[in-house]
Amino acid sequence: MAYEISEIKKIGIGLVGFSILFSFLGVILFFDRGLFALGNIFFLTGVGLLLGWQSMWQLFTKKANLKGSVPFFIGLFLLFVRWPVAGIIMELYGSFVLFSGYGPPIQAFLYQIPIIGWILQYPFQLFAQLRRKRA
Numbered sequence: 488m489a490y491e492i493s494e495i496k497k498i499g500i501g502l503v504g505f506s507i508l509f510s511f512l513g514v515i516l517f518f519d520r521g522l523f524a525l526g527n528i529f530f531l532t533g534v535g536l537l538l539g540w541q542s543m544w545q546l547f548t549k550k551a552n553l554k555g556s557v558p559f560f561i562g563l564f565l566l567f568v569r570w571p572v573a574g575i576i577m578e579l580y581g582s583f584v585l586f587s588g589y590g591p592p593i594q595a596f597l598y599q600i601p602i603i604g605w606i607l608q609y610p611f612q613l614f615a616q617l618r619r620k621r622a
Contacts, residue, residue: 495536502533518571527578535615546585555585 492500506529513522535543547556559581565574598604 497566499533499536502529502536504533506533513571514575518575519543520566520569523566523575527566540556552585553580555583555587557581559585 498603506526509522509526509529513519513526516522531543534546538546546552547559562574562577562579562581565571565577567574594607597607
């Protein structure tokens, strides 16, 4: 099979999933600092298992990625010193800048999933049909 995933990568995907869950619960429960901290620990560990520790280190320390990794770690620090709202805003900005280059591969992967791919492609197909009818 073309998309065979090792056990370590499955654990990494699970940890990233738990990080999303804990961060979502942290927002729902009025910016709970403990849930955000657990979410960040799970996220960093999951990314480390998915990419490999050396690749993760290079991702965060590469000179071109410092624009995203510095706000991410400042946000992590702000979370630990009890400023959760400012910390989450900084982390979201850092994550968006840091991982924005992974958009096209993620999109291509999501299009291959049977139901999710159809749902994601359908609005664009509908929009293209509407544009053709107007022309």
